[in-house]
Amino acid sequence: MIAWGIPEIRIKGKGLRAKARTPLPFILHPSPLCLSLLLILMAASWHQVQYWKNNMTLFQHTLDVTYDNPIARTHLGMAMDNRGHSDEAIHHYREALQTDPDNLEAHNNLGIVLMKQGRTEEAATHWARVLQINPGYAPAHINMGLALARQDRMTQAIRHYSGALQLEPDNILAHKNLGFVLAKLQKYDEAVIHLQKALQIKPDQADIHNILASIHNSIATDLAKQGKTDEAIRHYSEALRSDPGYAETYYNMGVTLTLQGKRTEAIRYYYKALAMAPDDPGIHNNLGVALLNSGELEEAVAHFQKALEKDPDYAEADGNLKRAYRVLEKMNKAVTDIREKIRLDPGNPDLLYELGNLHRRHGQVNEAIAQYQKALSVQPESARVLNSLAVMHAVRGEYDNALSLLKKMAKLQPDNSDVSYSIACIFARQKKTETSVEWLKKAVEQGYENWKILKTDENLENIRSTSYYKELIRSVKRVHDGDGIMREIRE
Missing domain, CATH: 1.25.40.10 (Tetratricopeptide repeat domain)
Known part of the structure; x- marks a missing residue:
């Protein structure tokens, strides 16, 4: 994955410009109340x-x-x-x-x-x-x-x-x-x-709703700067309740969700901000950065181009676009090379899987699915292909297809906690809370212990209010292991 820079939170003003490869600090541009x-x-x-x-x-x-x-x-x-x-x-x-x-x-x-x-x-x-x-x-x-x-x-x-x-x-x-x-x-x-x-x-006083939104936005920005992202999101949510038309809040919510690793959710908020301010070059640029971090290369390129169309002197967007073109060029060359190898060895499942991964890394979901399906036709019980194909179906919202593939994996690897966890995520996405919790319990019993992911995974959003999930999170504590490294374990 390319280490594109994290965009900054803002309150008002021109779009903040994220640079590639170097995570940016928060730079606040407060908007004094007029x-x-x-x-x-x-x-x-x-x-x-x-x-x-x-x-x-x-x-x-x-x-x-x-x-x-x-x-x-x-x-x-x-x-x-x-x-x-x-x-x-x-x-x-x-x-x-x-x-x-x-x-x-x-x-x-x-x-x-x-x-x-x-x-x-x-x-x-x-x-x-x-x-x-x-x-x-x-x-x-x-x-x-x-x-x-x-x-x-x-x-x-x-x-x-x-x-x-x-x-x-x-x-x-x-x-x-x-x-x-x-x-x-x-x-x-x-x-x-x-x-x-x-x-x-x-x-019914619109100006008060607006200033309340601004206040909550400012509080949230300060909290996000301190790394208190959960509290920040609570205040951004309050801001949007006060004034659903406050574009900066959608933007800042996107940045904060990005910091929490909730990329899909973050991108959704960037798009909402863009719907309210379609000519803002900064939003286009930072949305492009988020899309790149999610592997959606071609869509990211389009937003960098839009940012430069709105502001031809936008140096950061220009730099991001050039870097994106270089990545795209490398990808196209890699695709060409693999396709040539497949032409010489058409039934090689490893090459088909590699080509699928290449398309997947760059957000080309349909192309990735096509290659994974070809690989699966050669190796019907390949766990890695089943898993990757399930992920792609889930990305397209085809949850039943994803579940079918994951359950096949579960039969092949009945003790694989990652598979059970993935199934729990799919059911949570479908808002099938009880079934999701049952599979999450199974994953934990099988030894699933990636607590950081479990705490932040946006796929589990629909089960966070359940008593089991709350108790599970409460049971996790931070300890130092023998090498002095901080780890999270379950009590």
Whole structure:
């Protein structure tokens, strides 16, 4: 098997580029939370605006009758802001404050319009004035929190959001914005509490689901970096539950599963990531690496080519493609040489088996099956051919064919624990849990002791929840043998 490099986990950004032959370290590219997009301002008298937004004539008529009416000015300012006329809104709010300098709604909403224009410090002066007049005015606390967060004064921002929640414990915006700021500070546990509270109050909030996905993705990435892949996968799964459309999580899940040796599952997640970001050259490249590690050479080449089509300057993809071509060239030469030998000795089962193995190593399943079947026709009881042919049928999902071949092997080699283990895997794939467990028990009784594979084998996924499997894993302990090498044994 070619030792292609392991791709890196990422959170955001361009595709990470895996190099061949040298396993890469994790290099994290965290995506800072964009507070300017995520944090939300709270307008005063919002319900009135919703009700009156189409009644600007009424507001204007009120001003014609009572020119200095600050309430009418404030509502007209809000209506203008809702229509995108920010300068007119500012004019009306300032006029309202000329008449009533302590008007809380006018100060608060003027701050909002100024903030939208990027005038953060000026906006903050109006919210500070509101809180001088009335420290219990929750919208001003929320908006001041946003202004402070934009200035990276996170501790003070948290204080204002917490103040808003003391006044209004079920305020969605306060919970949401506080959650975003805590996430920015990587205080993920606290952030999740407030974001989930906001979802309890109002479930259908896509932005919260997205940020929860980002949080779980970040936690999982840190865990994966530490080698805690099981915990990482749990958080990636949480991320996908929060936001099934989060492409980076599918990608990172693929990388982590690759580290666990679950190649088939990993490739499935890479494809899901690619379905959401089909033009991402990094995903194409790293999927190519995964496919190469699984021996699917021609498909891997196609993805390297796609990566270069999207980014012609992508050096790593170019290097991977060139290496893949060299491997393909060697394979084609090897196939040609073996075929010539078979032409001279057509009934040689060893040559037929060797040709099947060559096709198998490079992901050419149909060609491998054809050669194994020819070899089996010459040597019907060859254990190695039966096993290899069973594996190829299993790869194609032809489990009954695979079982038929493996059971024939079991009759020929009744004490072979590897055969019993393989049969257990096939039944597990078919979700025939009880039968799978029986064959796994038999394998262990026959002396099967590759505990590392047993713990990580994706073929056994459907029986991991059984009491026998759990007890079996619990019974395995790590010990040093006489040479000081760490081994796993069953108690």
